[in-house]
Amino acid sequence: MKNLFFKKKKYVKTNDIYLSLNLKKQKSNYIIKDIKDLENATSNDISFFHSVKYLNLLKNTKCKLVITNAKFKKIIPRNIKIIEVANVLLAVSKITSLFYPNALNDNFDANLNKISKKKYPTLIFGKNVLIGNKVEIGQKCSIGHNTIIESNVKIGNYCNIGSNVIIKNTIIGNNTNILDGAIIGKKGFGFYPDKLKNVRYPHVGMVIIGQNVEIGCNNTIDRGSLNNTVIGDGTFLDNQVHIAHNVKIGKNCIITGQVGFAGSSSIGNRVMIGGQTGISGHINVGDNVQIGGGSGVIKNIPSNSKVMGYPAKSIRNFLKESKLNDWIK
16 A cells, blocks of 8 residues: 655665665665565565564565574575664664655644635534645544644545544544544654664554544554554444554454553454453454453464453463462462
């Protein structure tokens, strides 16, 4: 999908990449189109490999140039050229800034104007609504007081946006409700602790929200880093839910209050999660999973499971252990 929100250089040459990483120039100096994850990279892109969690993606990637470190050199396929660095993620941050030089700027949109009934004739809106350039709003939507919708955002038909909402870097499907106080599309909490300072990682992804979705009050949904943050059709989020960068939530899920998703976690379809549950980063939760309130999910959960506790385990085992602890007391 074309990036609507971040301007990318047409290309970067390999020696520009080497210089940015304080590495020696190479004899061959060819064009690289973009930086992408292993799953989405083409033969003209650069990608990275920093964890065995992504070994299957590495085996199937179309990418021919990968950033990695010494401990992974032996498992990189022979048809892929390696750029070896000490800190993979720090290198990715520098290279992403080469392709997207303005991506670290997450300041407010300076090109906002008061909303116009002439431009959006079927829209109902409150006071002090501000709209950026090239915003698309579908038929028969409503927007509450003091809401800001920044440039290039796309909103489908029959959507209701509450008051005091901020939406940026986001595409929203039809019949979706976003309640008061939600903040959608801001940069995620992505940085790498270097020796002297914390280095921010450019987040150039989007938030993509499906159809018939409900986003509760005071939700915060971060845009993706290289990928997009995605919320599937028919999913309902209660109040005060936080969704970090690159999170994928499937269709028809129910997420109750104060649930937090760490970056790059993936949630299947028809998943129900109780309040105050925490989902660790890079975790996969299957379809039809039920997670009890107050749980801590720190490993993958297969489809059709019911779990609870910290660390989250089958409800049957959780209840057995709880009864045993009560008896011991």
